[in-house]
Amino acid sequence: QKEVEQNSGPLSVPEGAIASLNCTYSDRGSQSFFWYRQYSGKSPELIMFIYSNGDKEDGRFTAQLNKASQYVSLLIRDSQPSDSATYLCAVNLYYGNNRLAFGKGNQVVVIP
Amino acid sequence: EAQVTQNPRYLITVTGKKLTVTCSQNMNHEYMSWYRQDPGLGLRQIYYSMNVEVTDKGDVPEGYKVSRKEKRNFPLILESPSPNQTSLYFCASSLEGRSNQPQHFGDGTRLSIL
Numbered sequence: 001q002k003e004v005e006q007n008s009g010p011l012s013v014p015e016g017a018i019a020s021l022n023c024t025y026s027d028r029g030s031q032s033f034f035w036y037r038q039y040s041g042k043s044p045e046l047i048m049f050i051y052s053n054g055d056k057e058d059g060r061f062t063a064q065l066n067k068a069s070q071y072v073s074l075l076i077r078d079s080q081p082s083d084s085a086t087y088l089c090a091v092n093l094y095y096g097n098n099r100l101a102f103g104k105g106n107q108v109v110v111i112p
Numbered sequence: 113e114a115q116v117t118q119n120p121r122y123l124i125t126v127t128g129k130k131l132t133v134t135c136s137q138n139m140n141h142e143y144m145s146w147y148r149q150d151p152g153l154g155l156r157q158i159y160y161s162m163n164v165e166v167t168d169k170g171d172v173p174e175g176y177k178v179s180r181k182e183k184r185n186f187p188l189i190l191e192s193p194s195p196n197q198t199s200l201y202f203c204a205s206s207l208e209g210r211s212n213q214p215q216h217f218g219d220g221t222r223l224s225i226l
Contacts, residue, residue, distance in 0.1 A: 032212035042215040043202055051212060056152070087156065097162070098143050098209045099170065102155040 003027065004091050006103035014111050019076040021106050023089030033065055033072045034090040037083075038105065044088055048074065067070070079110045114139045116218035118203050124224040126191060133188045133221050135203030136168040143209035144186040145170070146178065149220075155202070161186055162209035193225045 005024050013019045025033075026029045034046035043071040050056045050063040050072065072091075076083055089103040114130040116137045125131055135145065145160040147170075151218035157170030175197055177189040187207075190197060201221045 034214060036217075043220050045216050048156075049214050052191065078149075088218075092212050098145075098206055098213060098215065099157060099160065100145075100215060102159075103150070104154040 002004045003017075003093065003101040004103040005091055006089050006106050008106050010107040010109060012109045012111055013079050015079060015081060017079050018107050019083065019110070021072065021074045021077050021087050021089075021095075022071060023091075023103055025089075025091045025101075027091070027093050028067075028070060030067075030070075030091045030093055032092040033063070034089040034092075035061075035063060035072075035074045035101070036090060038086045038088055040086075076108070079108075081110045081112050084108060084110045104109070114216075116196055116203055116205050116216055118201075118221050120220040120221060121219065122222050124226065126226050131190050131193060131223075133184045133190075133201060133203075133223070135188065135218060136184050137203075137216075138184065139185065139205065139207070139208050139216075141205035142183070143206040143215075144180065144211065145204045145215065146176070146186070146188050147202045147204065148172065149202065150152050158188070158201075160209070163208075166202050181192040190223075195224075195225050198223060198225045 036050040038044045048063040050065045060077045064073045086105040088105045090100045129211040146158040147155045161167045203218040204215040206215045
């Protein structure tokens with residue numbers, strides 16, 4: 001099993017709708033979880049991080065973490081065309097060593 | 113402005129010709145790391161450094177070397193580049209390596225090895 005999996009294919013959402021992205025991870029000892037946004041040809045940009053079970057909201061973004069089920073999700077409310085990008089889930093696998101394992105990413109396309 | 117700076121941004125070179133990609137951060141970060149990104153494979157860690165003079169292998173270290181003589185700099189060295197090292201490379205840094213700090217990425221270096 002891969003360390004971090006993002007299985008969904010490209011996601012198309014109408015402008016103003018909610019985009020929902022999911023990520024599962026294999027190491028039950030993982031401590032922290034990050035969502036990065038990457039525009040084509042650009043570097044990953046941190047948009048959210050979450051360490052505790054539950055929801056964390058920042059503007060139009062909400063990260064949800066369920067350690068028992070080993071998944072983390074990202075909701076984008078009121079999606080805008082500028083949200084069209086690839087979203088990368090990253091998991092810190094070893095506390096004390098800031099090694100990140102990344103999923104392959106999910107492409108989001110917001111349709112005006 | 114707080115940033116991670118990589119140079120060069122683009123490089124086309126030939127097999128076997130040694131090259132160095134520089135990475136510098138101005139945030140006094142302890143932790144620095146190199147990743148490569150390939151289609152279908154995602155971001156994979158090459159090497160990382162917890163602090164000055166402390167480096168270790170990541171997931172795909174073969175064919176690469178690094179050094180960390182100063183806190184701000186973490187160069188990636190390809191002693192004898194091969195075509196399978198053609199990729200998009202990112203340097204990243206975080207405040208500390210011994211805590212769950214978000215990593216901040218440089219703008220990337222696109223390498224083509226012919």
